[in-house]
Amino acid sequence: MAKMTLQDWAAKRFEANQIxxxxxxxxxxxxxxxxxxxxxxxxxxxxxxxxxxxxxxxxGVGKTSxxxxxxxxxxxxxxxxxFIRVQCFPTDNFSSIARKxxxxxxxxxxxQDGETIYDIAALYPGEITPxxxxxxxxxxxxxxxxxxxxxxxxxxxxPLAPVLMANVIKAxxxxxxNVTLIIVGVASDVKQLISSHESIERCTEEILMPRMKSDxxxxxxxxxxxxxGMTISGDAKWTIINLSKGLPQYVHSLGRQACFEAIxxxxxxIKDEDAEVAVQNLLASSxxxxxxxxxxxxxxxxxGNLFRQVLTAxxxxxxxxxxxFAPAWIREPLSAIVDKxxxxxxxxxxxxxxxxxxxxxxxxxIGEERAxxxxxxxPAMQPYVIMRGIRESIVDDKAKQALSSPEQGxxxxxx
Ligand SMILES: Nc1ncnc2c1ncn2[C@@H]1O[C@H](COP(=O)(O)OP(=O)(O)OP(=O)(O)O)[C@@H](O)[C@H]1O
Ligand SMILES: [Mg+2]
Numbered sequence: 001m002a003k004m005t006l007q008d009w010a011a012k013r014f015e016a017n018q019i020x021x022x023x024x025x026x027x028x029x030x031x032x033x034x035x036x037x038x039x040x041x042x043x044x045x046x047x048x049x050x051x052x053x054x055x056x057x058x059x060g061v062g063k064t065s066x067x068x069x070x071x072x073x074x075x076x077x078x079x080x081x082x083f084i085r086v087q088c089f090p091t092d093n094f095s096s097i098a099r100k101x102x103x104x105x106x107x108x109x110x111x112q113d114g115e116t117i118y119d120i121a122a123l124y125p126g127e128i129t130p131x132x133x134x135x136x137x138x139x140x141x142x143x144x145x146x147x148x149x150x151x152x153x154x155x156x157x158x159p160l161a162p163v164l165m166a167n168v169i170k171a172x173x174x175x176x177x178n179v180t181l182i183i184v185g186v187a188s189d190v191k192q193l194i195s196s197h198e199s200i201e202r203c204t205e206e207i208l209m210p211r212m213k214s215d216x217x218x219x220x221x222x223x224x225x226x227x228x229g230m231t232i233s234g235d236a237k238w239t240i241i242n243l244s245k246g247l248p249q250y251v252h253s254l255g256r257q258a259c260f261e262a263i264x265x266x267x268x269x270i271k272d273e274d275a276e277v278a279v280q281n282l283l284a285s286s287x288x289x290x291x292x293x294x295x296x297x298x299x300x301x302x303x304g305n306l307f308r309q310v311l312t313a314x315x316x317x318x319x320x321x322x323x324x325f326a327p328a329w330i331r332e333p334l335s336a337i338v339d340k341x342x343x344x345x346x347x348x349x350x351x352x353x354x355x356x357x358x359x360x361x362x363x364x365x366i367g368e369e370r371a372x373x374x375x376x377x378x379p380a381m382q383p384y385v386i387m388r389g390i391r392e393s394i395v396d397d398k399a400k401q402a403l404s405s406p407e408q409g410x411x412x413x414x415x
Contacts, residue, residue: 004266012228013263019224020256022249025064029072032065033223033248034216038207042070045205046147046180050173053180054194056187057209058323058379060249063184066209067149070182074145082140085149093158094165098128101148102136130168138177146179153193154185166196173203188322188366210321211246211379214406220251230259230268235404236275242403243279243383245319250383254278272404279387290384297354297362309337310350312389314363314374315382316399323382324366324373327351336399337389 004012019031026032045053055063071083086100102121109116120136140146156162169181187193190206197204212220218241225232236258244250257278262270298307313334319325327344330351335342351374354363364377376382386403389395395403 009263009266012230013260016224016228016256016259016263019227020252020259022252022256025068026062027065027068029069031223032069033219034212035062035066038066038209039070039073041205041207042066042182043073045182046070046074046145049178050176051180051203051205052169052173052200053182053205053207054190054197055182055184055207055209056190056193058188058211059186060247060379061209061211062248063186063209064151065248067151067182067184071147076145080143080145082144082146083149084147085151088150088152088155090155090157092156092161094130094133094161095128097150097156097161098133099124101133101150102128105136130164130171133168134171134175137172137179137181138175140177140179142178144178147182148179149182149184151184152186153183154187162194163196166194166200169200169204173200208322211319211323212248213246214241217241217244217246217248217251220248221255224255225259225270228259230262230270232258232270233272234406235272236270238406239272239275239404240278243386245315245379245382245386246321246323247379247383249380253282257281275404279390283384283387283391286384290381293360293362293378293381294385294388296360298359306338306347307350307353308389308392308394310334310347311354311362311385312394313337313347314351314354315376315385315389316395319375320373323375323379325375326371326373333399337394337396339396 021031042053042055045051055067057063068085071081072078074081082105084101084104086097086104088097099121102124103119105120106117107120109118124132137146137148150165153162153165165183169183172179172181183193185193190197194200197206218237221232221237221240240251240254240258243254254275255278258270258274261274261277261281262268298311300307310330313330314325316333317325317329319329327348330347331342331344334347351363353359354374355361355365361377362381363374365372365374367373376385386395390400
């Protein structure tokens with residue numbers, strides 16, 4: 001291969017910046033990784049008349065991405081698909097959401113000056129009622145597969161909106177129209193998103209978006225590194241995967257930083273040390289809100305207090321598909337961190353404190369006493385806490401080594 005010029009390296013960096021997208025949902029099927037189970041369920045919903053979907057899960061797990069990709073997976077020509085996606089804001093109500101959707105439904109009218117394109121929102125200068133909405137969404141030509149995604153549904157503060165939306169879903173289902181509504185939002189269960197969801201249970205598919213599995217995260221990196229014509233060492237890859245804790249945004253940001261680092265050294269091979277630099281760079285460029293939240297959570301005047309250690313162990317502990325961990329799962333990583341056998345009684349108070357306003361409610365809790373489950377209220381804090389633990393040498397070399405191996409999950413109790 002001819003020697004690469006500075007211009008070539010700059011081009012590589014430019015390309016890396018385009019395909020690693022830590023802050024933009026995926027909209028190109030080629031760059032979408034994993035998620036086959038959820039995709040299949042969405043395709044089934046789209047294919048079945050009168051069925052609709054509610055897609056819910058933690059912040060940042062990839063809900064918007066999958067809702068944008070699903071239409072490309074429907075095995076008919078794209079010209080038959082009418083895809084509409086709208087985004088909700090706190091100020092929205094049913095009528096304003098309906099209006100956003102109507103603005104995307106266009107029709108042509110022959111006028112004296114030729115053909116003019118209108119949207120159906122123009123037909124409704126006043127309030128749009130559920131009846132109007134049902135009528136218009138039932139009016140699509142049978143040759144089309146209309147898919148309407150209502151994203152960020154959790155943002156709406158009007159309590160009537162979820163009730164009306166449930167009624168509309170029921171009515172659309174009863175009339176067996178060919179439109180598919182997909183309601184998307186951050187929630188730990190469907191009830192949080194649509195309070196009256198029982199009324200639509202039979203006609204909706206409730207799809208929980210879990211955190212991504214290791215092999216799905218691996219796919220995100222490998223696809224992109226290959227597209228750049230680069231390679232990545234096993235340790236660098238697994239460090240990035242294990243640090244990300246199932247959150248794709250981190251695979252993108254750490255992956256991009258590692259690429260940048262290799263490119264700055266004019267290498268096409270990403271080495272272990274590039275991943276380490278990526279962690280340091282990401283920490284340095286992290287939002288001030290992360291830094292503040294961390295300090296608030298662990299501050300203490302008491303020498304020898306264990307807040308940092310316990311929080312780091314919480315972040316390292318294995319968790320379920322929605323990020324929840326049991327206190328017992330913290331024991332092992334915490335024992336490794338403080339290098340002695342630790343029992344739940346030694347950190348129960350810390351966990352309780354992490355739930356308080358005084359510590360910024362860094363954790364949240366569900367379940368009954370003795371069966372409590374905890375998780376980071378903002379999922380993105382979890383990888384941040386691990387990275388801080390690395391920088392502050394709370395995570396020792398042994399644990400760091402564990403983070404860079406594919407079996408990391410097993411060392412901390414499986415995942
Ligand atoms: N299947 C995927 N393959 C590759 N990258 C993905 C995938 N899913 C999500 N991502 C990436 O993860 C990040 C979060 O994705 P997305 O915005 O879709 O999540 P979300 O659940 O809608 O987040 P939010 O709750 O903030 O709305 C983005 O950077 C996106 O590019
Ligand atoms: Mg989203």
